Amino acid sequence: xxxxxxxxxxxxxxxxxxxxxxxxxxxxxxxxxxxxxxxxxxxxxxxxxxxxxxxxxxxxxxxxxxxxxxxxxxxxxxxxxxxxxxxxxxxxxxxxxxxxxxxxxxxxxxxxxxxxxxxxxxxxxxxxxxxxxxxxxxxxxxxxxxxxxxxxxxxxxxxxxxxxxxxxxxxxxxxxxxxxxxxxxxxxxxxxxxxxxxxxxxxxxxxxxxxxxxxxxxxxxxxxxxxxxxxxxxxxxxxxxxxxxxxxxxxxxxxxxxxxxxxxxxxxxxxxxxxxxxxxxxxxxxxxxxxxxxxxxxxxxxxxxxxxxxxxxxxxxxxxxxxxxxxxxxxxxxxxxxxxxxxxxxxxxxxxxxxxxxxxxxxxxxxxxxx
Amino acid sequence: xxxxxxxxxxxxxxxxxxxxxxxxxxxxxxxxxxxxxxxxxxxxxxxxxxxxxxxxxxxxxxxxxxxxxxxxxxxxxxxxxxxxxxxxxxxxxxxxxxxxxxxxxxxxxxxxxxxxxxxxxxxxxxxxxxxxxxxxxxxxxxxxxxxxxxxxxxxxxxxxxxxxxxxxxxxxxxxxxxxxxxxxxxxxxxxxxxxxxxxxxxxxxxxxxxxxxxxxxxxxxxxxxxxxxxxxxxxxxxxxxxxxxx
Numbered sequence: 001x002x003x004x005x006x007x008x009x010x011x012x013x014x015x016x017x018x019x020x021x022x023x024x025x026x027x028x029x030x031x032x033x034x035x036x037x038x039x040x041x042x043x044x045x046x047x048x049x050x051x052x053x054x055x056x057x058x059x060x061x062x063x064x065x066x067x068x069x070x071x072x073x074x075x076x077x078x079x080x081x082x083x084x085x086x087x088x089x090x091x092x093x094x095x096x097x098x099x100x101x102x103x104x105x106x107x108x109x110x111x112x113x114x115x116x117x118x119x120x121x122x123x124x125x126x127x128x129x130x131x132x133x134x135x136x137x138x139x140x141x142x143x144x145x146x147x148x149x150x151x152x153x154x155x156x157x158x159x160x161x162x163x164x165x166x167x168x169x170x171x172x173x174x175x176x177x178x179x180x181x182x183x184x185x186x187x188x189x190x191x192x193x194x195x196x197x198x199x200x201x202x203x204x205x206x207x208x209x210x211x212x213x214x215x216x217x218x219x220x221x222x223x224x225x226x227x228x229x230x231x232x233x234x235x236x237x238x239x240x241x242x243x244x245x246x247x248x249x250x251x252x253x254x255x256x257x258x259x260x261x262x263x264x265x266x267x268x269x270x271x272x273x274x275x276x277x278x279x280x281x282x283x284x285x286x287x288x289x290x291x292x293x294x295x296x297x298x299x300x301x302x303x304x305x306x307x308x309x310x311x312x313x314x315x316x317x318x319x320x321x322x323x324x325x326x327x328x329x330x331x332x333x334x335x336x337x338x339x340x341x342x343x344x345x346x347x348x349x350x351x352x353x354x355x356x357x358x359x360x361x362x363x364x365x366x367x368x369x370x371x
Numbered sequence: 372x373x374x375x376x377x378x379x380x381x382x383x384x385x386x387x388x389x390x391x392x393x394x395x396x397x398x399x400x401x402x403x404x405x406x407x408x409x410x411x412x413x414x415x416x417x418x419x420x421x422x423x424x425x426x427x428x429x430x431x432x433x434x435x436x437x438x439x440x441x442x443x444x445x446x447x448x449x450x451x452x453x454x455x456x457x458x459x460x461x462x463x464x465x466x467x468x469x470x471x472x473x474x475x476x477x478x479x480x481x482x483x484x485x486x487x488x489x490x491x492x493x494x495x496x497x498x499x500x501x502x503x504x505x506x507x508x509x510x511x512x513x514x515x516x517x518x519x520x521x522x523x524x525x526x527x528x529x530x531x532x533x534x535x536x537x538x539x540x541x542x543x544x545x546x547x548x549x550x551x552x553x554x555x556x557x558x559x560x561x562x563x564x565x566x567x568x569x570x571x572x573x574x575x576x577x578x579x580x581x582x583x584x585x586x587x588x589x590x591x592x593x594x595x596x597x598x599x600x601x602x603x604x605x606x607x608x609x610x611x612x613x614x615x616x617x
Contacts, residue, residue, distance in 0.1 A: 322424050323462040325446035326455070327476035327528065334447075337475065341466030341511075 003028045003086070007077040008177070009205050009234035012265050013297060021261050021295055024232045026203065028147055028175065033117035035088045040107040061105060064090040079179040079205065082119075083151040089120040093134060097127035097157070104133035104163075104351055111138065111146040111170065122152040126160035126188075133163040133351060139358075140171035140198065148199075149177040156188035158212070163191045165350055169362050170198040172227060179205040186212035186241065193349060194221045196233065197362055204233045210244035210275070220346045221250040224339070225258030225290060226366050236265040237279075239272035239305065248279040251346060253339040254290035255366070265297040268305040278308040284342055285315050286335055286367075336367040372399035374438075375536055375567050376421075381432035383420045389430070390416045392592040398536065401564040403581065405603060406571045408589035409611045414571045415459055417589065418540045421569075422456040423449050436536070451480055453535030457525035457542050464512040469524060470494060472512045473531050480532055497530045501557040502549075519550040526557035537561065538569045543577040555580035575607045 006025045014022040041061060076082045093105065109118055124134060138148050148170060156162055170176050176199035184190045196204045208217045217237065225231050237246035248264050266277040279296055296309045316338050324334035340363060350356050376398040383391040390413045398404055408414050420427050421434060423446040433442040441449055464472070473494060478485045491508075498505050503523045513521050522542050529537050539558070543551055558581050562568060570577060578600065586602040587594045590611065596602065 318426060320462045320464065322419075322422075322426075322446060323458060324464075326422050326450055326458075327472070327532065328447055328450040328480035329476060330445070330447045330479070333475070333479060337467060337472070338464070341464050344466040 003030070003082065004075045005077070005079060005082045005177070006075070008079055008203055009232050009263065011234070011263055011295065011297070012236065012267065012299065015295070019293075021263065021293060024203065024261075026175070026177065026201070028149070030117055030147070033145070033147060034114055036109065036111070036115040036118035036120075038110060038115050040109045060092070060094050061107075062092040062094075064092075079149065079177050079203075080151050080181070083121050083149060083179070086149075087119045087121045087151075089118070091120065091122045093122065093124040095124075095126045095130040095132050095160075095162075097130060099127065099130045099132070101132040104135050104165075106352075107134075107136045109136070109138045109148070110141050111148070111174075112141040113144055116144065116146045118146075118148045118150070120148075120150045122150065124152065124154040124162070124164070126154070126156045126162045128157045129159040130157070131161045133165070135165045135167070135350075135352065135355070137167040137169070137355065138176065138198075139167075139169045140174060143171050144173060146170055146174040148174070150179070152178070152180045154180070154182045154190070156182070156184045156190055156215075158186040159188055160185065161189045161191075163193075165193045165195075167193075167195040167350070167355060167359065168198050168202075169358065172198070172200045172229070174199040175201040177203045180207065182206070182208045182217065184208065184210050184212070184215040184217050184244075187214045188212075188216070190217040191349075192217070192219045193346060194219070195347070195350075195359060196221065196223045196231070197359065197366075200227070200229050202229065202231045202233075204231075206235045207238070208236065208246060209238045210241055210246050210272075212241040213243055215241050215244045217246045219246075219248045220349065221248075222343045222346050223250070223252045223260070224255070224363065224366055225252065225260045226255040226369070227258065228256070229258040231258065231260040231262075233261070234263040236267065237277055239266070239268045239275040239277060239302075241275070242272065243274040244272060245275065246277045249346070250281045251283075251342050252281070253284045253286060253342070254292055255286045257287070257289045259291040259293075261293040261295070263295040263297070265299065266307050266309075267299040268302045268307060270301040272302045273304050275302070276306045278310070280308075280310045280312075282312040282342060284339060285313065332367055336364055339363055339367060372401065374398075375400050375436065377435040378421075379432050379435070381420070381434065382430045383416065383427045384430050385416070385427050390427070390592050391420060394432070394592065394594060396587070396594060398567045398569065400535075400567055402584045403562065403568045403570065405578065405583040405586045406569060406589050406594075407573070407586060407603060407606055407611075412589045413592040414589055415540055416592075418456055418538045418569075418571055421449075421538060422446055422454060447479070450534075455529055455532055455534035455537045457522075457529055457537065457539040459541040459544070461513050461521045461525055463514045463516075465514050467512055468509050469512055469527075470508040473528060476528070477532060494527070494531060497527055500560060501526055501530075502553045503527060518545040519547065522546055522554060523550065523557075526554050530557060530561055533561075535566050536569070537566065538571065540571045541573065542570070543572055543574070551576055552580065575603045578603050
């Protein structure tokens with residue numbers, strides 16, 4: 001029951017292979033893991049109150065449970081292919097035309113020793129002029145080896161406005177692979193938050209296509225690297241429609257001996273006249289041994305477009321640390337404050353206070369154990 | 372008088388270059404000391420060394436605070452013992468509001484959980500007293516603040532944290548008349564027989580409303596002369612170069 005997935009997080013335009021950033025490969029061992037059986041729609045978390053009435057009758061979340069096909073070793077290319085072949089749960093979220101959902105839809109996956117292997121596919125279809133917030137969280141209830149491998153596909157029809165928030169707080173022994181594919185229709189708006197905070201081995205991918213005129217997407221991401229964690233992230237914004245706008249903002253903190261590779265691509269294809277995009281990454285490095293690799297890519301096949309790139313990668317300045325410590329905060333408290341300060345503008349966008357508190361608590365715990 | 376701070380034969384250097392030399396200073400509770408001096412004299416360095424900025428190395432001498440040798444203490448330990456530095460150039464920290472930062476600082480210094488409601492009440496009262504718009508409590512720490520607003524924010528922090536020794540580094544520089552008055556009121560409100568203040572300044576504007584007990588002239592890393600308020604006026608009229616011993 002060992003599976004090898006190749007060609008993950010492929011860089012659109014490869015660079016020198018000696019940099020080892022063009023793509024990544026992972027081997028997953030399902031031995032001793034138990035397929036996820038809980039219902040993430042149920043109110044099974046003391047922390048997060050799920051409004052079960054959030055979904056109106058006309059819109060729906062439909063869940064299919066599949067037999068996990070894990071009886072043979074496999075070797076596939078890409079997370080999507082792997083999930084298609086092995087998913088044990090599939091969710092179809094359908095929001096009807098003109099439907100406006102006041103309460104967020106919540107899928108809350110809680111992993112433990114009895115639910116330690118989750119391979120899920122989530123398909124979201126947002127109808128014309130619909131509006132909704134969808135929150136998907138992955139949380140380890142206890143220490144232990146958990147594997148999550150997911151593929152989320154979201155389509156926004158004309159004029160739809162969807163906030164998709166994914167929060168990952170899995171245990172440090174866990175592996176998390178998450179691929180997101182988003183297509184945004186004419187005048188539609190996709191606001192996404194990917195809070196990739198947990199797990200010791202993290203692979204995150206988000207591919208957004210601004211398919212039609214005046215389509216818009218904002219992708220905000222926060223991540224933390226600690227201990228010997230390996231992070232590989234690949235975010236891409238493709239501008240197809242005219243006057244489309246897409247923005248990627250990533251904020252990270254690196255500690256201990258972690259290794260992070262962050263690839264972010266803005267791709268203005270021919271015909272994306274008048275489109276605007278920006279990619280911005282801010283990293284706080286709290287360790288001299290942490291490895292930080294950033295690969296920004298700006299591709300332009302259309303003349304009249306505006307693309308910007310900014311990277312702020314640095315250590316917590318001595319003067320800022322001195323200022324904070326002069327007010328009685330010790331070095332770890334000051335670092336926690338700095339990381340929280342960097343992440344807060346993104347965390348504040350999460351509508352559930354309990355989830356925000358869970359994230360702040362997680363950050364506090366990680367920094368407390370920073371060496 | 373109870374002795375609060377005693378600096379003995381202090382030498383401090385940065386990158387091997389000695390900035391403070393043979394400096395001695397004694398501050399008792401209830402006293403206000405003013406340190407004046409020309410540019411590059413070492414005034415801000417002295418403030419940073421007392422607060423424990425690791426950028427500077429104390430090569431000789433010691434700093435005693437309430438009979439405790441703090442020369443090797445970390446900055447946060449000094450803050451917890453009751454030393455406060457109002458920065459000449461305070462740092463901007465995006466993402467954390469003034470209120471949240473100060474509540475965290477007060478919790479760290481007192482070692483207690485600070486009640487949200489009572490703290491807010493205290494903060495609003497302090498801000499009002501020095502004529503600082505309470506809206507700034509909800510803004511990110513010093514981000515987008517003017518020079519005067521940053522200085523007022525430092526005074527607010529001093530009043531809320533209520534240290535035993537406050538060192539004010541160029542708190543009056545760059546302030547308009549109204550802001551100087553507001554800052555002076557904050558200093559006078561803070562001043563008591565249980566604490567002490569060291570004011571580092573270029574000019575005497577602040578001294579028209581804050582009465583000092585001692586005025587020291589710092590030049591070339593040493594205290595060259597000590598006197599009363601009249602010394603500050605002498606400098607105001609004739610400049611530093613006119614003084615003997617300089």
